Amino acid sequence: MVEKRRIIYTSRPWEATGLCSGCRLCEFWCSMHNMGVFNPLRARIRVLEMGTGIDIPVTCQQCQDPACQAACAYEAIYSDAKLNIVRVDPDRCTACGECVGACPFGIITLDPVTNVAMKCELCGGDEPACVTVCPSKVLGALTNEQVSEYNRRRYAALLAYDDETHRYKPGGEEPILKKLER
Amino acid sequence: MTKNSYAGKILRVDLTSGAIKIEPFGPEYIDRFIGGRGVASKVLYDEVPPEVEPFDPENRLIFSPGALHGTASPAASRTTVAAKSPLTGMHGDGHSGANWGGELKRAGYDLLIIQGQADKPVYLFIHDDHVELRDASGLRGLLTSQTHARLRDLTGIPDLRTVSIGPAGENRVRLAGVFHDGSDEGVSARCGLGAVMGAKNLKAIATRGTRDIGVADQQAFRAAYQEYLDVIAVDPYVPPATKYGTCRFMFHRVKFGIHGAENWRYGEYPWETLSPEIFRADYQVKAGACVACPVRCRRDYRIRSGPYAGITAKLEWETIARSLTCGITDPEAVIAWSNLCNHYGLDIEGTGDTVAFAMECFEHGLITEKDTDGLVLRFGDPHAFLELTRRIALRQGDLANILAEGTRRAAQQIGQGSERFAMNVKGGEMTAGDPRGMPVRAVSYATSTRGSDHLRSNPYIEEICTAEEALQWFGSEEAADLRGGVKGKGRMLKFSEDLVTIGDILGLCKFAYYRSATLPYLYRKGVTIATKLYNACAGRHLSEEEMLLAGERTFNVEKAFNTRCGATRADDIIPERFFTEPLRGGGPSGGMVVERDKFEQILNEYYEARRFDVQTGLPTRAGLERLGLGDIAHDLATRGKLVG
Numbered sequence: 001m002v003e004k005r006r007i008i009y010t011s012r013p014w015e016a017t018g019l020c021s022g023c024r025l026c027e028f029w030c031s032m033h034n035m036g037v038f039n040p041l042r043a044r045i046r047v048l049e050m051g052t053g054i055d056i057p058v059t060c061q062q063c064q065d066p067a068c069q070a071a072c073a074y075e076a077i078y079s080d081a082k083l084n085i086v087r088v089d090p091d092r093c094t095a096c097g098e099c100v101g102a103c104p105f106g107i108i109t110l111d112p113v114t115n116v117a118m119k120c121e122l123c124g125g126d127e128p129a130c131v132t133v134c135p136s137k138v139l140g141a142l143t144n145e146q147v148s149e150y151n152r153r154r155y156a157a158l159l160a161y162d163d164e165t166h167r168y169k170p171g172g173e174e175p176i177l178k179k180l181e182r
Numbered sequence: 183m184t185k186n187s188y189a190g191k192i193l194r195v196d197l198t199s200g201a202i203k204i205e206p207f208g209p210e211y212i213d214r215f216i217g218g219r220g221v222a223s224k225v226l227y228d229e230v231p232p233e234v235e236p237f238d239p240e241n242r243l244i245f246s247p248g249a250l251h252g253t254a255s256p257a258a259s260r261t262t263v264a265a266k267s268p269l270t271g272m273h274g275d276g277h278s279g280a281n282w283g284g285e286l287k288r289a290g291y292d293l294l295i296i297q298g299q300a301d302k303p304v305y306l307f308i309h310d311d312h313v314e315l316r317d318a319s320g321l322r323g324l325l326t327s328q329t330h331a332r333l334r335d336l337t338g339i340p341d342l343r344t345v346s347i348g349p350a351g352e353n354r355v356r357l358a359g360v361f362h363d364g365s366d367e368g369v370s371a372r373c374g375l376g377a378v379m380g381a382k383n384l385k386a387i388a389t390r391g392t393r394d395i396g397v398a399d400q401q402a403f404r405a406a407y408q409e410y411l412d413v414i415a416v417d418p419y420v421p422p423a424t425k426y427g428t429c430r431f432m433f434h435r436v437k438f439g440i441h442g443a444e445n446w447r448y449g450e451y452p453w454e455t456l457s458p459e460i461f462r463a464d465y466q467v468k469a470g471a472c473v474a475c476p477v478r479c480r481r482d483y484r485i486r487s488g489p490y491a492g493i494t495a496k497l498e499w500e501t502i503a504r505s506l507t508c509g510i511t512d513p514e515a516v517i518a519w520s521n522l523c524n525h526y527g528l529d530i531e532g533t534g535d536t537v538a539f540a541m542e543c544f545e546h547g548l549i550t551e552k553d554t555d556g557l558v559l560r561f562g563d564p565h566a567f568l569e570l571t572r573r574i575a576l577r578q579g580d581l582a583n584i585l586a587e588g589t590r591r592a593a594q595q596i597g598q599g600s601e602r603f604a605m606n607v608k609g610g611e612m613t614a615g616d617p618r619g620m621p622v623r624a625v626s627y628a629t630s631t632r633g634s635d636h637l638r639s640n641p642y643i644e645e646i647c648t649a650e651e652a653l654q655w656f657g658s659e660e661a662a663d664l665r666g667g668v669k670g671k672g673r674m675l676k677f678s679e680d681l682v683t684i685g686d687i688l689g690l691c692k693f694a695y696y697r698s699a700t701l702p703y704l705y706r707k708g709v710t711i712a713t714k715l716y717n718a719c720a721g722r723h724l725s726e727e728e729m730l731l732a733g734e735r736t737f738n739v740e741k742a743f744n745t746r747c748g749a750t751r752a753d754d755i756i757p758e759r760f761f762t763e764p765l766r767g768g769g770p771s772g773g774m775v776v777e778r779d780k781f782e783q784i785l786n787e788y789y790e791a792r793r794f795d796v797q798t799g800l801p802t803r804a805g806l807e808r809l810g811l812g813d814i815a816h817d818l819a820t821r822g823k824l825v826g
Contacts, residue, residue: 016462016469017424021478023471024281028254037185037394038253039288049341052366052494053467053482112392133254135476136469 004084005141006062007045007120007128010150014157017136022047022055026130026139033129034118041112044120045130045139057139059130060107060120062086068119071102076117083125090116185396187253187719188212193291193313195306197382198239198298202313207292214810216716217249219275219686220736221293222264226273227739227814229295232746232821236268236374237354237381239299245345245387246293247283248689251473252395253403255715256410257694259283259473261362262686263345263370265378268356269532269588270609270633272744274378276370277637279472279480279691280362285343288391300383303352307337309390318385323349325525330364333388346386348527350575351376355586357532357574357611361524366482366496368472371529373610373632374588398721406714411476413707418699420477424469427481428499428693429458435503439769440615443506444561445538446605446759449616450769455511456502465517467494477694483517490514495521500613504534508541509561519568526575532588535611537570539589540581542603548596553581605757607634608749617756618765619774620664622671625784628754629675631740640678640696640704644671647701655701668780672787676734681708683733688716735809741794742801742814745823751799754785795825802826 012018030043040046045059066086069077076092077099079085088108095115099108108119122128122141131139142150192205215221222244234240243265250258261283267274286294289308296306303318320336321329329346343363350358358376362368379385397403414420422430435441436453443451465483472480484494497520505516523530537559543549544559551558559566573582584595589611593604605612610633617624623641630638644652644664652661652670655677661670681704682696690696690712698704713729716722724732744753760776789796793805803826806815818824 016466017478019468021469021471021475023473023475023478025254025474025476028474031394032254032397032400035394036400037396038187039392039394041288041392042394052496053470053484055470113394135471135478 001081002084002125003143004062005122005143006147007059007122007130008140008142008147008150009057009138010140010142011138018138019136020047020055020057020138021136022049023135025133025135026057029129029133030120033123035111035113039113042118044118057130058105058107060086061105062120062122067102067104068099068108068117071098073098083122085122085125086119087121088117088119090114093117185394186398186721187250187395189287189290189292189393189395191291192293192295193308194295194297195313195315196298197296197300197304197315197384200315202315211293212720214732214735216687216732217292218246218251218260218689219262219264219277219683220732222246222262222275223273223736223739223743225293225295226264226266227743229297230266232748234266236266236271236274236378239382240297241266241378241381243296243375243378243382243384244294245283245286245296247287249687250715250719251689252284252287253397253715253719254407254474255688255690255719256407257472257475257477257691258689258715259368259475260686260689260691261286261370263360263375265373265375267610267632268354268374268377268381269590269606269611270373272608272747272749273631273740274373274375275632276360276372276375277686278360278362278368278370279475280368281473282343282345282362282368282389283689284395284473285389285391287395288393289389290391290393294387296382296384299381303383303385305333305386305388306384307388309339310392321385323352325349325365326361326527327365327525329386333386337388337390339390343389344386345389346527347376347379348525348575350527351380352385353575353577353586354380355528355575355577356588356591357529357536357586358527359529361527365524366494369524369529372531372635374532376527376529397719399718402714402718406711406718409714410707410711413703413711414477414694417703417707419697419703423477423479423693423697426458426462427466427469427479429461429481429502431499432456432458432502435615437770438615438620439765439767439771440618440620441506442503442612442614442616443767444509445507445535445542445603446612446616446757447763447765448767449618449765449771450767451506452511453506456506456513456516460513465513472691475691475694477691479693483520485514485517488514490518493518493521495524501530501534503614504530504538505567507534507538508567510564510567511562512564515564515567518564519571522568522571522575526572528571528575531613532611533571533574535605536574536585536589536592537567539592539600539603539605540570540585541566543596543600548598548600549581555579602758605759607756608753610634612757613637616765616771617760618776619771621668621777621780622675622784624756624760624776624781625671625788626675626678628756628785629679629788631737631744634756637682637692638679639675640682640692641675642697643674643678643701643704646699646704651701668783669787671784672789673791675784675788676791679737680730680733683736684708684712684729687732687736688712731809735811738792738801738806738809738811739814741792742806742811742818745800745818746821749799751785751789751797754799798825800825
């Protein structure tokens with residue numbers, strides 16, 4: 001079995017081009033790769049506007065124990081044994097929508113044109129289109145180990161930022177933490 | 183069956199009768215005009231005769247997404263909005279890089295034509311085939327941001343796309359813009375389009391589209407897409423764009439000393455506090471992008487401390503430029519002003535020039551504290567800058583009410599010689615950098631079909647083309663001589679105008695296609711690749727020459743519209759200040775003026791290249807017929823406005 005991967009938004013907030021720019025090229029090329037058309041509503045990765053200048057791409061986390069699969073009474077959602085990807089069988093899907101309500105990340109939806117459940121299937125094992133086209137390179141198809149590495153760096157960056165903010169400056173103002181100690 | 187990138191329908195809404203009509207979008211528009219600004223200009227010509235005034239119900243408000251909007255063509259994010267302009271009384275349009283245009287196409291419409299006037303405030307709701315006018319009394323007075331948010335609530339569609347006007351548009355401020363997707367995504371700002379929308383009592387257009395947009399030839403599309411990426415990977419123009427956003431144009435203005443500071447009097451000015459480095463280091467949120475754009479040069483700026491703490495605003499170069507026109511050098515005041523204009527629904531170009539006009543009038547005592555209710559309109563004073571802008575948006579007080587009419591009308595009302603401080607061309611306020619010492623730039627502001635505008639052309643070609651290229655393309659090496667050249671400049675101006683018009687037709691961003699470090703890269707992106715993308719998406723086979731002709735044709739339609747409104751060569755002129763007052767402040771262009779004889783010579787050559795009558799500036803029959811505009815030639819002839 002191939003090692004499991006999932007598309008993760010691996011932003012690098014310390015870089016200006018390390019945040020999702022909001023270009024939505026991932027959405028365009030996802031719908032083109034999977035459905036042969038341009039339609040963000042038929043993309044399996046979606047970019048959400050969370051405020052002025054805050055864009056966050058979200059997609060399927062390829063759960064080990066998928067809530068969507070558990071919710072499906074028709075066995076239309078399964079784990080592809082060879083590719084290690086959670087997939088939808090369009091022939092079994094009845095568009096009941098139970099999977100849509102079950103996903104804790106709000107990822108799986110019904111395709112508005114075919115009325116079949118759709119979710120990221122990692123481009124069927126090819127190099128994922130969204131990862132390839134992202135101009136800021138903030139999407140990655142990561143293994144568990146790679147996700148862990150990324151999370152570790154983010155956590156360390158948070159601590160580093162904190163250290164830098166409170167760093168002692170010779171001859172300068174007292175660092176905040178020292179003030180608090182008194 | 184393979185679909186192409188056209189949606190196939192026109193949506194026509196009559197606000198007077200409430201009638202909603204769907205018409206086919208077919209060869210009569212696609213063949214000659216393709217999409218975007220091409221189609222918008224033709225509709226405007228066909229449907230708004232010269233006797234219709236901008237605020238009359240019979241004026242049209244036209245929304246025409248670029249032909250490639252909704253596809254993944256890089257930076258195909260732009261939509262044209264057009265109407266007869268309340269500022270110029272002639273052709274008016276604005277463009278905007280935002281999601282809304284693609285949403286309209288996904289709803290099934292390549293073109294939206296609004297006519298008439300509602301008897302009470304309404305908004306247009308479009309959800310695929312479901313189109314209806316709805317009561318907008320609950321939206322009255324709302325900011326653009328609030329309108330966008332409220333519509334999302336009202337319709338229950340969380341990612342609804344909208345177009346709206348703010349209080350400025352509702353108040354028919356002639357400096358009001360049309361805002362796409364709230365306050366901080368994109369604006370069709372120029373020409374007073376927001377006032378037209380306000381005059382029609384149309385507060386907003388809420389749009390949801392769920393349909394596919396197809397590509398006729400996917401392989402050819404992928405190839406053209408990759409070719410574009412390959413070019414921008416090596417074009418030296420691009421990295422600073424990604425790094426600084428449009429702030430980077432500060433370097434250009436400093437290089438030539440052409441700030442236009444204090445109402446276009448100073449070329450050199452204390453600019454350092456507005457440096458791109460400061461915006462980038464202290465306020466930038468991230469490298470943002472318009473739809474489908476890999477260049478990522480749009481910017482939001484956030485203020486975290488100080489008197490304007492908490493403000494986040496989208497801001498582009500011209501906002502900084504017009505702030506300098508008002509003498510403002512505090513970056514936080516600039517961001518706060520952008521925020522104000524975005525939410526109240528104002529064009530920063532026109533508003534900046536209008537506030538600067540008021541400041542200069544105040545300096546000369548033509549306006550006093552009595553007129554301003556105690557507000558001291560001094561250049562460089564952030565309080566005056568912001569407060570006067572706010573009053574203009576709301577028409578609060580007699581002076582603001584006059585200024586809300588734009589510099590030309592305000593000067594007429596204020597009189598006392600204030601006309602010499604009104605910096606506009608054909609009524610449309612000045613943009614970009616000072617033209618003194620740059621002969622063809624001066625002419626380019628004059629020949630733009632929508633009032634003063636640097637985006638109607640790309641006078642920067644003279645900064646990137648070599649002497650050999652100038653000779654080959656424009657007939658004289660002089661065309662590459664920025665300061666002294668005259669021969670070839672007119673032909674270069676025509677070429678650059680046609681070139682960027684292609685961008686507006688297809689919905690391609692000028693920064694992504696029509697700016698470059700070399701002329702070959704420019705042509706490759708802006709003509710070659712643009713044509714390939716269009717052909718692949720639309721399933722057509724235009725040659726590059728035919729694409730350039732489409733640009734030229736569109737420009738001529740606008741010229742014909744203006745001619746029909748009474749424009750002549752006399753209107754292709756820039757403010758007298760540029761001819762008679764040497765640029766102050768020293769620097770690379772210090773002491774220079776626009777030399778009248780050079781101006782006239784370049785204009786002559788331009789008219790010849792355009793096949794306009796050199797004496798009158800009117801279009802010629804031969805020129806229009808060559809472009810397949812025989813119908814327009816006929817119409818102009820019946821009105822006595824055609825030569826030949």
